[in-house]
Every structure is written in structure tokens, then in C-alpha cells.
Amino acid sequence: MADASDVTLFSDRDPLLEGLNPPQRDAVTYRGPALLIVAGAGSGKTRVLTHRIASLLESKEAWPSQILAITFTNKAAGEMRERVEQLVGERAKGMWISTFHSACVRILRREADHFGFTKSFTIYDSGDVRALMKRLVKEHEAETFGLTPAGVQSRISKLKNELQDAESHARQANMSDPAERVFSEIFHDYQRQLRKANAFDFDDLLAQTVYLFRAFPDVADKYRRRFTHILVDEYQDTNHAQYQLIRELTKPVQGESMDLGGGMLAIMPEDEPQGASLTVVGDSDQSIYAFRGADIRNITEFERDFPGAKVVLLEQNYRSSQNILDAANSVIRNNFDRKDKKLWTSEGEGAPVIGFTGYSQHDEAQFIADEIDSIRRKGVDYSEMAVFYRTNSQSRALEEIFIRSAIPYRIMGGTKFYDRAEIKDALAYLVAVVNPADELAVRRILNKPKRGIGAVTETNIARFAVDNDISFRDAIAHGAAIGLGPKIRGALDQLDAVLREAQAILLPEGEDAKPTSVTEGLQVLLNKSGYLDTLRRSRDPQDEARVENLDELVAVTREFARNNPEGTIVDFLTEVALVADSDDLDDSSGTVSLMTLHTAKGLEFDTVFLTGVEEDLIPHRIAAGEPGGPQEERRLFYVGITRARKRLYLSLAMTRAQFGEVSAAMPSRFLQEIPAGLIDWRQSPGDVNGRGGTQSRALNANRPRENRWGVKPLEKKAPSAALSEFTNRVTGKVRDNGDLELAAGDRVRHDDFGEGTVDQVTGIGAKRIAHVRFDEVGPKKLLIKVAPIEKI
DNA sequence: ATCGGAAACCCTACC
DNA sequence: GGTTTCCGAT
Numbered sequence: 001m002a003d004a005s006d007v008t009l010f011s012d013r014d015p016l017l018e019g020l021n022p023p024q025r026d027a028v029t030y031r032g033p034a035l036l037i038v039a040g041a042g043s044g045k046t047r048v049l050t051h052r053i054a055s056l057l058e059s060k061e062a063w064p065s066q067i068l069a070i071t072f073t074n075k076a077a078g079e080m081r082e083r084v085e086q087l088v089g090e091r092a093k094g095m096w097i098s099t100f101h102s103a104c105v106r107i108l109r110r111e112a113d114h115f116g117f118t119k120s121f122t123i124y125d126s127g128d129v130r131a132l133m134k135r136l137v138k139e140h141e142a143e144t145f146g147l148t149p150a151g152v153q154s155r156i157s158k159l160k161n162e163l164q165d166a167e168s169h170a171r172q173a174n175m176s177d178p179a180e181r182v183f184s185e186i187f188h189d190y191q192r193q194l195r196k197a198n199a200f201d202f203d204d205l206l207a208q209t210v211y212l213f214r215a216f217p218d219v220a221d222k223y224r225r226r227f228t229h230i231l232v233d234e235y236q237d238t239n240h241a242q243y244q245l246i247r248e249l250t251k252p253v254q255g256e257s258m259d260l261g262g263g264m265l266a267i268m269p270e271d272e273p274q275g276a277s278l279t280v281v282g283d284s285d286q287s288i289y290a291f292r293g294a295d296i297r298n299i300t301e302f303e304r305d306f307p308g309a310k311v312v313l314l315e316q317n318y319r320s321s322q323n324i325l326d327a328a329n330s331v332i333r334n335n336f337d338r339k340d341k342k343l344w345t346s347e348g349e350g351a352p353v354i355g356f357t358g359y360s361q362h363d364e365a366q367f368i369a370d371e372i373d374s375i376r377r378k379g380v381d382y383s384e385m386a387v388f389y390r391t392n393s394q395s396r397a398l399e400e401i402f403i404r405s406a407i408p409y410r411i412m413g414g415t416k417f418y419d420r421a422e423i424k425d426a427l428a429y430l431v432a433v434v435n436p437a438d439e440l441a442v443r444r445i446l447n448k449p450k451r452g453i454g455a456v457t458e459t460n461i462a463r464f465a466v467d468n469d470i471s472f473r474d475a476i477a478h479g480a481a482i483g484l485g486p487k488i489r490g491a492l493d494q495l496d497a498v499l500r501e502a503q504a505i506l507l508p509e510g511e512d513a514k515p516t517s518v519t520e521g522l523q524v525l526l527n528k529s530g531y532l533d534t535l536r537r538s539r540d541p542q543d544e545a546r547v548e549n550l551d552e553l554v555a556v557t558r559e560f561a562r563n564n565p566e567g568t569i570v571d572f573l574t575e576v577a578l579v580a581d582s583d584d585l586d587d588s589s590g591t592v593s594l595m596t597l598h599t600a601k602g603l604e605f606d607t608v609f610l611t612g613v614e615e616d617l618i619p620h621r622i623a624a625g626e627p628g629g630p631q632e633e634r635r636l637f638y639v640g641i642t643r644a645r646k647r648l649y650l651s652l653a654m655t656r657a658q659f660g661e662v663s664a665a666m667p668s669r670f671l672q673e674i675p676a677g678l679i680d681w682r683q684s685p686g687d688v689n690g691r692g693g694t695q696s697r698a699l700n701a702n703r704p705r706e707n708r709w710g711v712k713p714l715e716k717k718a719p720s721a722a723l724s725e726f727t728n729r730v731t732g733k734v735r736d737n738g739d740l741e742l743a744a745g746d747r748v749r750h751d752d753f754g755e756g757t758v759d760q761v762t763g764i765g766a767k768r769i770a771h772v773r774f775d776e777v778g779p780k781k782l783l784i785k786v787a788p789i790e791k792i
Numbered sequence: 793a794t795c796g797g798a799a800a801c802c803c804t805a806c807c
Numbered sequence: 808g809g810t811t812t813c814c815g816a817t
Binding site for chain 1: 793794804805807
């Protein structure tokens with residue numbers, strides 16, 4: 001099967017091929033226009049990808065600058081760069097290894113002036129978009145047609161992912177429907193606003209890059225000449241826009257060899273033009289982003305799209321034990337529309353999958369905390385354990401219990417630092433300086449801190465700006481002409497002065513900014529605007545935390561300057577907009593990782609707790625009713641299972657509180673799909689098929705705790721007294737035992753665990769931990785400050 | 793213009 | 808359960 005090139009370029013003793021199985025070697029050594037690597041979970045695809053890149057560099061087939069590797073997250077990009085560097089050293093420097101979005105921003109910033117934007121454009125996140133959309137929906141009085149901001153937002157996003165713009169949508173929309181007409185107007189207006197604000201939303205980053213390439217073939221050619229090798233990871237999750245972007249980049253150079261300006265002369269090979277070589281890696285069983293426009297057909301029809309493409313299958317799994325793989329295979333087999341593919345391993349059977357059913361989400365969390373504790377005692381590091389859940393809101397119960405059990409944890413993704421109001425305010429100040437056209441940002445800071453500027457004044461400023469054909473930002477300096485009172489005028493002049501002062505630091509005229517400019521500029525803005533002072537003076541304890549968060553942001557700018565000595569404020573804002581959440585690359589050492597199933601993709605852990613395995617959660621209630629939804633949810637479940645190396649826990653609760661309401665939960669249908677023999681139930685949900693209740697009680701009889709609470713079968717949503725009796729024994733409030741002093745030998749009483757004896761106390765201050773041996777439930781570690789205990 | 797409390801809405805996953 | 812929005816009181 002080996003191509004001729006294999007023989008000449010590689011020998012079996014090539015260090016890049018050492019330890020690889022035959023298909024993996026194929027994937028590294030194949031040379032041709034198109035290669036699809038179908039990589040099952042844990043089949044070593046990252047290894048293959050990095051070795052492939054390394055071998056291209058090693059053999060001098062490509063310069064680093066000719067390689068474009070697309071990953072799904074910034075974190076994955078960082079890891080890939082690191083691993084390639086380990087293989088080939090410093091040479092890895094000039095490669096583009098990034099996400100689709102980062103690559104597009106890089107291109108758009110370089111080419112912005114081709115189509116009416118500037119290099120310092122803003123990137124709107126979904127929160128920014130929502131704010132803008134709210135205004136537009138109101139202005140167009142679209143509520144009367146049943147249009148909501150969120151609805152319009154998601155529809156526009158979907159259209160953009162399909163590379164539809166406002167015009168093309170308008171052409172094919174049914175304009176006799178008034179709701180359609182209004183939607184179309186809002187779409188147009190929205191695009192106009194973005195353009196006016198010199199801003200792109202996330203979807204535009206992709207779509208506008210495609211439009212740019214199509215409208216300016218010479219620009220596209222520039223990148224086609226540059227990138228001779230393009231590699232795309234997680235190809236099953238690409239959407240149409242991303243697909244078209246790849247198509248554009250892999251086309252042969254269209255125009256003649258020409259002077260591209262700037263003295264850069266393009267060099268054309270003598271023979272016929274050839275497009276970049278394309279390598280894609282993916283696994284259709286792990287496609288979990290259809291909801292945001294990912295099109296699974298991109299991978300299933302790759303061979304048709306790129307005739308003559310070579311396909312390599314990686315089915316040997318190097319990650320999980322056979323038991324875990326069996327569970328995964330038995331689940332995914334139920335998706336009817338897939339090519340059968342079976343993961344196998346030469347490792348042993350391993351431990352059985354462990355199942356647990358809690359009475360409530362807190363009970364479930366307590367079980368997990370106890371297991372983590374006992375696994376830790378066996379010498380497994382916390383960083384080798386992870387807890388997964390379907391929705392972010394599920395993390396709260398886990399957190400509560402983990403805090404009390406003194407288990408160090410870290411939440412990946414979720415509500416992020418950069419979503420906090422004070423951080424968005426601070427960033428809006430920076431944006432107001434860098435991109436004054438961004439009215440949204442300027443309006444945001446207009447009355448923060450309170451300057452006595454309300455809706456009326458804001459409207460007056462906006463009107464003045466329109467009447468005099470100047471920007472909203474510039475109108476701020478014309479308080480007198482607008483006819484505002486002296487007090488407000490003074491406040492506006494002050495704001496104007498602060499913005500100017502920061503501008504002189506962040507964007508000094510004629511020269512490059514100092515490396516410290518971002519930090520200094522931010523500090524000027526926060527201090528001289530009065531923003532920090534107002535927070536410091538406040539009596540609200542939350543404002544104290546806000547000040548700390550802003551300190552943290554300042555620290556982030558310092559860190560940024562250290563890592564990017566040449567970095568500008570625009571680079572900083574780009575990083576913040578795109579890197580945000582799951583990507584904190586700093587060490588997760590010594591902590592258990594908590595994350596959603598989506599975030600878990602691409603990661604692996606020794607021990608995995610997959611929680612909330614219930615109907616309405618996985619499959620999620622909304623997804624269960626959508627076409628293709630249940631299949632996607634099954635893939636998501638499959639992704640979760642296959643993250644585990646040695647130990648997999650599947651857990652659920654019989655009742656779950658949501659929106660403050662408690663309701664009965666049913667075991668997920670996916671549990672049924674795993675053969676009973678693979679799961680060792682510590683506490684079984686009973687009859688997984690249905691009604692819950694009766695049978696599970698019988699199976700739970702061996703558990704001592706049940707006696708205390710006397711579980712009764714529940715009707716769905718029955719707000720009975722019996723329900724509140726055994727749910728939420730752990731109160732929502734975090735208590736504070738303050739300076740409770742404990743020493744070895746003391747007796748304590750715990751709300752849930754009963755009485756016990758203190759073995760020892762470790763840690764200091766707020767982190768003092770009591771090691772208690774409880775009479776009934778055995779040893780536990782408790783964070784003294786917050787545990788529900790009292791000395792007796 | 794700002795504050796406080798009541799009421800309404802919400803929660804799928806992410807770059 | 809938490810956040811955002813609305814409204815009346817200062």
C-alpha cells in the first residue's frame with residue numbers, strides 16, 4: 001500500500017515513525033493533495049498530526065510559514081505548537097497554528113482596509129450582539145411580529161454560517177410575510193451597524209474572510225501562495241463557512257505571478273498551478289456541534305469533495321480500558337446513520353464502569369466527592385480526575401459539596417471572567433479609545449461610573465452626532481453645543497479628557513507604543529474615570545470582589561506584555577475576545593477539573609465522573625425533540641465516556657432542582673444501551689425503562705441512608721411536602737464557622753454525617769481542614785470554615 | 793437620575 | 808437559583 005514517496009523519504013527507524021502503528025504511519029507519511037484521517041476516540045490523532053507536521057518540516061517539504069494548522073480551541077492550538085516544538089525545536093515558530101476564528105482575525109486585520117474597515121476593528125461577542133439586537137428589535141417594533149432579540153440573533157447567526165448575507169436572504173425571503181420583512185430589515189440594519197462600528201461578530205470573522213477572498217482574488221492568491229500545507233483538526237465540526245474557507249485556500253493560485261506590492265514578488269513554479277495539500281482529521285461519531293451549524297457531511301462526503309483523496313482509519317485505541325470502550329461502542333452503535341467502526345485496545349479489560357443513583361443532586365455530588373477522596377488516597381493526583389455535566393448550571397451543586405469536602409477543583413469554561421460586568425466595562429473603555437467608531441462600547445461607559453447621564457442625555461448626544469455628521473464619541477466633547485447643563489457638561493469633558501490621555505499612551509502618534517502601554521492605559525482609564533474609586537467607596541461587599549477582578553485584569557495585561565513584548569492594545573483585545581474561557585493554559589495541576597461535556601472534547605483523564613445521566617439532561621429536553629437531536633446527544637454521551645482512561649463513573653439523581661423547583665428525574669435512555677454486565681451499580685436506579693419509583697426503592701434497600709429519609713415514589717413535578725423532606729439537605733447558603741477551633745480528639749456533629757471524632761487538623765486560616773472519623777459513615781475531610789458542623 | 797423591591801424570565805452546548 | 812427589567816418612591 002506504500003506510496004513510492006514512503007520508500008524514499010522514510011525508513012522504519014525514522015524517529016518520527018517510532019512507536020506508531022501501520023495506519024498511523026500511513027497518516028504521517030502519505031503525500032498527496034488530500035488526506036482524510038478518520039480518527040476514533042483515543043486513537044492518537046494528535047500524535048499523528050504533530051508527527052505529520054514535523055515530518056513535513058524535517059524533510060524540508062515545507063517551511064514553517066507554509067503550514068496552516070487549524071484546531072478547535074486555542075488550548076488545542078497551544079498544545080499542538082508545543083508538541084511540534086518538542087519534535088523539531090525552534091523551527092516551529094513561523095507556523096500558523098490557531099483556530100478558524102483566530103486565523104481569520106489575523107487575515108482580516110491585515111486586509112481590513114480593502115473593504116472599509118480598519119485594523120483596529122472590534123470583535124463583538126454574543127453579549128455585545130445581544131445588546132445591539134435588543135435595541136434594533138425595539139426600534140423596528142419587531143416584538144409585535146413575534147420576533148425576539150434572541151430569536152433574531154440565532155437566525156442571523158445560522159444564516160451567516162451558511163454564507164447568506166442580508167441581501168441574499170432578502171432575495172429569497174417571502175416578503176409578503178410582514179414578520180419576514182421586518183426580520184430582513186433588522187438583518188440589514190444590524191450589518192450596517194456593525195460596519196459603522198468597525199466591528200465583526202464571531203460569525204462575520206469567518207464569513208467576511210470568505211467574501212474577502214471571493215471579492216479580491218489577488219488577496220486570496222497571496223494566502224494561497226503562502227500556505228502549501230493546510231491541516232484541519234475536528235473536521236466533523238466544521239460548518240459551511242469554514243468549509244468554504246478551506247475550499248478557497250486550497251484552490252490553485254488564480255492570477256498570474258505578480259508584484260504584490262511592498263516589494264514582495266510572488267514566486268511561481270514553472271509547472272501547472274496546484275492547490276495546497278489538505279489534511280483533515282475527524283470522527284463523525286464525535287460530531288457535537290450541529291446546533292451551531294456544524295455540518296457532518298463535510299466529513300462524510302470528503303471523498304466526493306476531494307476526488308482521489310486518501311483515507312486512513314485509526315481504530316486502535318490507546319487510551320481506555322476495554323470495559324470503557326465496550327460501554328462506548330454499545331452506546332454509539334444505536335446511531336443508525338453511521339459507518340460501523342469499532343474501537344479496540346490491546347490493554348486489559350480494566351475496572352468495571354461504576355454506576356450510582358443519588359436521591360438528589362447533592363447526594364450525587366457527595367458520592368462523587370467521597371470517591372474522589374478515596375481515589376486520591378490511593379495516590380492518584382486530583383488533576384487526573386474530571387467531572388462532566390451537560391449544562392453549566394449543574395456545576396453549582398458539585399461546587400458546594402466540593403468546597404465543604406475540601407476537594408480542590410477548577411471549573412473550565414462556564415461563566416467566564418470576561419463576562420463579568422466590571423471586566424466588560426473596563427474592556428469597553430479600552431475599545432472606546434482604540435476604536436472610537438464602536439458606539440456600543442462608548443455608550444456602555446458613558447455613565448459608568450454614574451455621571452448623572454441618563455437616557456435623555458444619551459439620546460441628545462446621539463442626535464447631535466447625527467445632525468453634525470460626527471461620531472458619538474466625538475460628540476461627547478461638545479456638551480455646550482448640545483445644550484447640556486454645566487454639571488453634565490463637566491462630566492463629559494472629564495470623560496473626554498481621560499479617553500484622550502489613554503489614547504496618547506495606547507496609540508502614540510508616529511511611534512510604536514511601549515510594551516507597558518496596555519497596562520498603563522488601562523490604569524489611567526480605571527483610575528481617572530473614577531470607576532475604581534466608586535467601587536472602592538461602595539459598601540456593597542460584591543464591589544470589593546469587583547475591584548479584585550479589575551486588579552486581576554491589570555495583571556492579565558502585564559502577563560500579556562511579558563509574553564508579547566511587541567503586542568499592541570489591538571492584539572490584547574483580540575486575545576481577550578477569542579481566547580476567553582476553557583483556554584486558561586495555566587496549570588490545572590492539583591485540582592479536579594469540572595466542565596461540560598462539550599468542553600471535554602479532546603481531553604482525557606484517568607478517572608471520569610459523568611454526572612446527571614438523566615432524561616431531559618442527556619439527551620437534553622430541547623435537543624430530544626429536534627431532528628437529529630437524540631443522535632447528537634448520544635454522540636455527546638459517547639464523547640464523555642471515551643475521555644476516561646481507567647475509571648468511569650456514571651451517576652444520576654432521582655430528583656433535581658432547577659429554577660428553584662424540584663422535580664423527579666428519570667434515568668437517561670442511554671443507560672439502557674450499556675449492557676448490564678458492564679456496570680457495577682453501587683446504587684441502582686432500578687428499572688431504567690420507566691416509571692422510576694417502586695422498583696428502584698427495592699434495589700436501594702442495601703443503603704443505610706435510605707432509612708433516614710424514607711424515599712417515596714414521586715409523581716413528576718408534584719410539589720409535595722414529602723419532596724422537600726429529602727431534597728437539599730445541604731442548604732444553598734454557604735455558612736461561615738469563622739474561628740471554630742478544633743483539635744484531635746474533639747467530637748463534632750455534622751448535619752448529614754452525624755457524630756464523629758476529629759483525627760487531625762491540617763491547613764491554615766480559612767483553609768483549615770478537619771479529618772473526621774464519623775461513627776456511621778467513616779472518615780471524611782471537611783473544610784472547617786464552611787462545613788455544617790458543630791463541636792459537641 | 794437613582795434607588796429599591798417586585799416581577800418576570802431563564803438555562804443547552806461554544807468560537 | 809440567579810439575573811434582568813420594570814415601576815414607583817425619593
